[in-house]
Amino acid sequence: MINILIILLLPLFVPGLISRVKAIMVGRKGQSLLQPYYHFLKLLRKDEVISSSASFITRLAPSLALSATLCAALFVPIGLSESIFSFRGDVVLVLYLLALAKGIMVFAALDSGSSFEGMGASREISFTAFLEPAFILIMASLIFSAGFNSLNGLLHSYSIGGQGVWNIVVGAFTVFALYLMLLVESARVPFDDPNTHLELTMIHEVMILDYSGFSLGLIHYTAALKMLIYSSLIVQIIIPQTTSLPMLWFLGGIISTGIVTGILESLMARFRMNRNLELVLVPVSVAVLAIAALIAKSIGV
Amino acid sequence: MSIGFIILFLGLIPALWKRSGLFSIVWLMGSGFIAFEYLEVLYSRNVQDYLLLFPDPIGTANIGLNKLSAFFGVIFSIGLPLGMLYGHFYLKEHPGPGLRSHLFWLGLLGLSMHGLLWMRHSLLFLMLWEVMSISSFLCVIQDRSASLKAALNYIITMQIGAGFLIAGFGLLYLQTGSFDLSTLAAMPRLPMYLLMIGFAFKAGFVPFSSWLPQAHPVAPAHVSGIMSAMMIKAGLYGILVIISINSFNLREIAIFCLISVVTAFWGVIHAMISSNVKKALAFSSIENMGIIGIGLSVGLLGLDAGIPMMATLGFAGALLHTFFHSLFKALLFYLSGNILCASHTLEADQLGGLAKAMPRSAACFLIGTFAISALPIGNAFISEFSIYTGLLSAMAAHDLPAIVISVVLLAAMAFIGALALIAFAKLFGIIFLGEPRSEQATKARECPRGMCLPQVVLVAGILLTGIFGNVGLRFVKPLLRWMQLDMSGYIGLRNTFSQISIVLGIVLLVFGLLYLIRKLCVKDIVSPTWGCGYHKPSPRMQYTSLAFVHPLSYFLKPFILIKKERIKAEGLFAREVEYAEHSEDPFWKCIVEPVSKALNWFFGLFSGMHNGRTDAYIAWCVGFLIVVLVWVLGFK
Numbered sequence: 001m002i003n004i005l006i007i008l009l010l011p012l013f014v015p016g017l018i019s020r021v022k023a024i025m026v027g028r029k030g031q032s033l034l035q036p037y038y039h040f041l042k043l044l045r046k047d048e049v050i051s052s053s054a055s056f057i058t059r060l061a062p063s064l065a066l067s068a069t070l071c072a073a074l075f076v077p078i079g080l081s082e083s084i085f086s087f088r089g090d091v092v093l094v095l096y097l098l099a100l101a102k103g104i105m106v107f108a109a110l111d112s113g114s115s116f117e118g119m120g121a122s123r124e125i126s127f128t129a130f131l132e133p134a135f136i137l138i139m140a141s142l143i144f145s146a147g148f149n150s151l152n153g154l155l156h157s158y159s160i161g162g163q164g165v166w167n168i169v170v171g172a173f174t175v176f177a178l179y180l181m182l183l184v185e186s187a188r189v190p191f192d193d194p195n196t197h198l199e200l201t202m203i204h205e206v207m208i209l210d211y212s213g214f215s216l217g218l219i220h221y222t223a224a225l226k227m228l229i230y231s232s233l234i235v236q237i238i239i240p241q242t243t244s245l246p247m248l249w250f251l252g253g254i255i256s257t258g259i260v261t262g263i264l265e266s267l268m269a270r271f272r273m274n275r276n277l278e279l280v281l282v283p284v285s286v287a288v289l290a291i292a293a294l295i296a297k298s299i300g301v
Numbered sequence: 302m303s304i305g306f307i308i309l310f311l312g313l314i315p316a317l318w319k320r321s322g323l324f325s326i327v328w329l330m331g332s333g334f335i336a337f338e339y340l341e342v343l344y345s346r347n348v349q350d351y352l353l354l355f356p357d358p359i360g361t362a363n364i365g366l367n368k369l370s371a372f373f374g375v376i377f378s379i380g381l382p383l384g385m386l387y388g389h390f391y392l393k394e395h396p397g398p399g400l401r402s403h404l405f406w407l408g409l410l411g412l413s414m415h416g417l418l419w420m421r422h423s424l425l426f427l428m429l430w431e432v433m434s435i436s437s438f439l440c441v442i443q444d445r446s447a448s449l450k451a452a453l454n455y456i457i458t459m460q461i462g463a464g465f466l467i468a469g470f471g472l473l474y475l476q477t478g479s480f481d482l483s484t485l486a487a488m489p490r491l492p493m494y495l496l497m498i499g500f501a502f503k504a505g506f507v508p509f510s511s512w513l514p515q516a517h518p519v520a521p522a523h524v525s526g527i528m529s530a531m532m533i534k535a536g537l538y539g540i541l542v543i544i545s546i547n548s549f550n551l552r553e554i555a556i557f558c559l560i561s562v563v564t565a566f567w568g569v570i571h572a573m574i575s576s577n578v579k580k581a582l583a584f585s586s587i588e589n590m591g592i593i594g595i596g597l598s599v600g601l602l603g604l605d606a607g608i609p610m611m612a613t614l615g616f617a618g619a620l621l622h623t624f625f626h627s628l629f630k631a632l633l634f635y636l637s638g639n640i641l642c643a644s645h646t647l648e649a650d651q652l653g654g655l656a657k658a659m660p661r662s663a664a665c666f667l668i669g670t671f672a673i674s675a676l677p678i679g680n681a682f683i684s685e686f687s688i689y690t691g692l693l694s695a696m697a698a699h700d701l702p703a704i705v706i707s708v709v710l711l712a713a714m715a716f717i718g719a720l721a722l723i724a725f726a727k728l729f730g731i732i733f734l735g736e737p738r739s740e741q742a743t744k745a746r747e748c749p750r751g752m753c754l755p756q757v758v759l760v761a762g763i764l765l766t767g768i769f770g771n772v773g774l775r776f777v778k779p780l781l782r783w784m785q786l787d788m789s790g791y792i793g794l795r796n797t798f799s800q801i802s803i804v805l806g807i808v809l810l811v812f813g814l815l816y817l818i819r820k821l822c823v824k825d826i827v828s829p830t831w832g833c834g835y836h837k838p839s840p841r842m843q844y845t846s847l848a849f850v851h852p853l854s855y856f857l858k859p860f861i862l863i864k865k866e867r868i869k870a871e872g873l874f875a876r877e878v879e880y881a882e883h884s885e886d887p888f889w890k891c892i893v894e895p896v897s898k899a900l901n902w903f904f905g906l907f908s909g910m911h912n913g914r915t916d917a918y919i920a921w922c923v924g925f926l927i928v929v930l931v932w933v934l935g936f937k
Contacts, residue, residue, distance in 0.1 A: 048823055051830040053736050055656035055663065059825075060816055067811035068677070071804050087800045088793065089690035093677065096686075097808070099719075100676045103726055107667075110730030110844070113654070114830045118844025121730070125723050126852035132715040136689070140696045140711050144704070148697035199833050209831055214823045218815065277852055284712070291708055298699060 002247075003078045007070065011224035012036040014231070014258045018188075021262025036224070043217030051210045053113035061108035062211070062218040065101040069222050069229070072097040076232050077152045078250060086150035091139040094151060095132060098185075098229075101222065102128060109207040116199040120206035123273070127184055127191075130280045134181060137287035138174055144294050145170065155236040166297045171237060173290040177283040178234045182257075184280055186227035189265040191276055201273060231257040305335025309412055316404035321392055324404055325385040328411065332378040335415060339374035342366045343779050362422040363483045368783040369545060370418035372620070373538045375776070377418075379762075380531045380627045381411045383755040387635045388523035390751040394642045395521070397443050410436040410527070417535055421483040423470040430466065433535065434459040437528055441520040448519035454893075455516040462502025462509065466539075469495030487547050496543055503536030506594065507564040508888045510587045514571065517583035518647065522638025525579060529586045530631035537593060537623060545784055549601050551702055558598040558706060562713045565591025569717050570857050573724040574884055576649045576846040578637045581728055582630065585673060588721060589626045589681075593619045595710055596688045600786075603691065606703035613781060613790030614691030620777040621684035625766060629672035629681065632759040636666050639752055640732065643745040649731040649846045652742045656733040659747045663733045665756045670729045672763050674722040677805055680767035686801070687794060689714060720853075727849045736840040768805050770798030862887045 016036045023030025032038075050058060072094045077083040102125065109121035143149070145167070146157045158171075184191050187204035199206050208219050235253030239246060271279060308331030315323035350365035366374065388407065392400065413433040420426040438456040442448050472492040474480060488496075502509040513533075517525040549557070568588030575581045599615025602608075639662045640655065641647055656663035672679030692714070695707040737743040766773045774795055781791055832838045861884050868879040910921065 048825055049828050050825045052827050053830050063815035064812045067808045071808045087797045092686050092689040096677050096682055103676055106726050111734040112830045113735035113843050115842045122849045125726055128719040129853055132719040133712040136711050136715040143693050143696040148694045214819055
């Protein structure tokens with residue numbers, strides 16, 4: 001129950017937090033933390049302008065993307081409470097539900113016939129080529145150390161402070177790789193800048209140029225939910241197993257992920273667009289390192 | 302054996318009368334009967350076996366089914382009649398010369414594919430194998446002017462593959478002294494390798510796959526559908542027969558793994574860069590064969606490393622993928638026929654915006670795209686899920702070689718899966734979405750209803766097997782039991798699949814609700830696409846298929862042989878500037894072309910003998926007789 005409440009209510013809080021942190025970093029007062037919620041509710045009440053090039057894809061894409069992401073979120077444990085669904089190997093389903101959401105949004109971008117949106121679609125989907133191996137390898141390394149289990153079981157039984165120094169090394173690798181994936185997947189600096197105002201330098205924003213009203217609201221919510229999924233994965237790995245206040249740890253973790261991201265965004269510039277993919281290889285190599293470290297440990301090097 | 306085959310044979314009569322409609326109806330009926338026999342073998346214990354007595358070189362032939370051939374039989378009897386039905390509508394829209402012979406060879410192709418499964422006698426098997434190759438060759442050349450060269454390449458490749466099979470079966474005969482395949486236990490290694498190579502030619506494993514992307518684009522849509530979705534499965538059937546009776550050591554499994562990964566990777570990167578619909582689909586067949594190969598090697602690895610769960614999941618994934626591939630690949634090839642009939646081109650960059658003109662085909666293609674790129678709701682997700690969980694389960698068992706191979710396979714599967722998503726997002730997006738890029742595409746209209754009928758049936762099958770994974774799983778269960786795999790893995794998979802069905806049900810439910818709310822409460826105002834201040838947008842400004850995959854080209858360039866042709870601008874007033882690049886098949890370039898050139902040169906040495914002069918011919922005869930005389934009598 002608490003999971004569903006958090007999945008439904010918390011996501012939009014994180015983007016608000018990030019922009020607030022960014023505002024404070026540059027010495028402004030910043031918007032209210034609830035601003036994304038107001039924005040979302042306003043968009044839901046509006047009608048839509050649909051491109052004359054659009055086919056049925058444009059109309060169904062945001063709903064399908066949202067429902068797929070929502071169901072992926074049902075597999076993620078929140079705090080110490082169990083996730084709503086879990087079975088062995090569900091990590092693959094989570095990965096492919098997120099891919100489904102991304103795929104259908106790429107179709108929607110191509111549906112408008114705009115060259116900018118095609119460009120954004122091409123950039124966005126190119127990232128998956130390296131993110132999918134990274135995700136599956138991270139999960140493989142968790143399974144290696146915690147046994148073949150569901151995502152819920154993996155995250156609960158794994159703890160970073162657990163057994164000795166190796167575990168800390170591998171846990172740090174995993175968190176680092178997941179954090180980079182979070183930055184890529186939720187279109188943050190240094191991979192993408194949500195505040196840029198030139199279409200040529202956008203990725204996620206340019207894909208949804210032609211959306212407005214109700215659908216745009218759903219899209220914003222989906223993006224925030226995806227960010228929440230990744231940050232909960234990170235937080236769940238960091239939470240110590242023996243804590244009396246798991247919920248507090250969880251919320252604190254999500255908030256600090258948001259604050260770190262905000263600070264990072266204020267301190268860094270976006271990287272060169274055409275070299276981004278090389279950087280996306282970093283999570284893959286980090287995941288490979290983690291597995292290599294685990295295997296080395298198990299055969300006793 | 303009896304009634305289904307007789308009906309299918311009778312199907313050749315309407316073929317000779319050029320009645321393609323009646324022909325496909327007979328095939329539908331006959332397949333129904335024969336599928337019943339296959340299912341009986343698959344799900345019950347009674348096995349039909351016939352012993353036929355032939356004159357001496359053949360001897361006693363054992364003809365019958367086992368679980369494996371019944372499994373492939375069901376796949377054929379679902380896929381073939383739909384192909385014949387689509388062929389009927391396609392040939393009506395897209396008539397060509399020689400309907401009679403085309404239908405006849407099509408019928409013979411289907412019959413030989415079914416017959417192949419019954420043969421447990423290596424000579425009869427080889428005969429039907431040849432009939433299958435030759436009849437499919439004659440089906441491909443329906444449109445003779447365009448397809449002869451590619452089809453000849455196909456038939457020559459198949460003959461080389463058959464050569465390996467003949468050598469393999471011959472060696473087997475020398476070592477066991479019988480042609481009977483039903484009593485075969487573990488094989489000696491050399492004939493086994495030869496047979497594997499021979500079957501790999503048909504199944505399209507790298508490096509024997511260069512016939513696929515050449516033959517499919519020129520064949521009529523229904524023939525490429527039947528060949529790609531069903532016929533290459535005959536090669537896979539052979540490989541599975543060998544795998545089911547032999548045990549392999551780790552080195553052999555690693556080599557098989559490597560070949561499968563290379564095949565899948567090879568297929569998918571070429572599918573990414575090809576802008577021709579059918580060529581991309583042909584390359585994707587290679588990719589899917591690679592994925593099936595990965596599944597099989599996961600199964601073998603599980604047996605070798607003593608991880609029963611991994612073995613069950615790997616084989617289950619491979620068999621499921623075999624079945625599912627026959628559904629979605631047939632669907633996409635038939636839809637490529639629709640695209641061709643509507644717009645007279647298969648080049649993606651000439652198309653665009655077909656979703657508005659052809660909504661039915663577009664919706665079917667969308668489901669096919671989901672299936673082929675293994676997104677949930679499509680059925681390939683179910684089979685790839687099984688392979689993935691097999692690999693993940695190996696991570697928990699502490700067996701070093703299994704873990705190292707699993708890590709490599711996991712990364713490869715995820716990478717290949719993502720590339721497949723990119724390849725088919727590109728194909729669907731460029732062809733069906735946006736604005737038409739050429740005049741032909743603007744004129745495209747939806748095909749007649751019949752041309753969507755087989756596709757609708759296939760889409761229903763894909764959705765059924767994609768959402769309810771247990772439907773497919775029940776289909777492969779007898780096989781898993783027959784292969785004596787651990788059934789607890791099967792039960793685990795069954796529970797998982799029912800939970801996946803629930804989750805996918807929720808996805809669809811939430812999606813339906815949101816879509817309904819949007820439809821009821823939101824008013825759409827139509828206006829042109831936002832042009833960022835540019836007021837004269839044209840369809841040519843849209844992203845093209847190569848531009849779409851360009852970001853990854855930096856990483857994939859080393860693996861693709863690209864031939865560039867350019868005429869540089871020279872002087873102040875350049876007359877001609879040209880630049881073109883297209884990909885080439887290195888196996889074709891480095892192996893086939895030099896060999897065929899060398900053969901041409903060698904036979905060219907003798908071309909002077911054929912000079913048309915009678916006296917010269919008589920001289921050759923006399924010379925030959927003298928040589929024979931000397932050889933027979935010998936020097937005394």
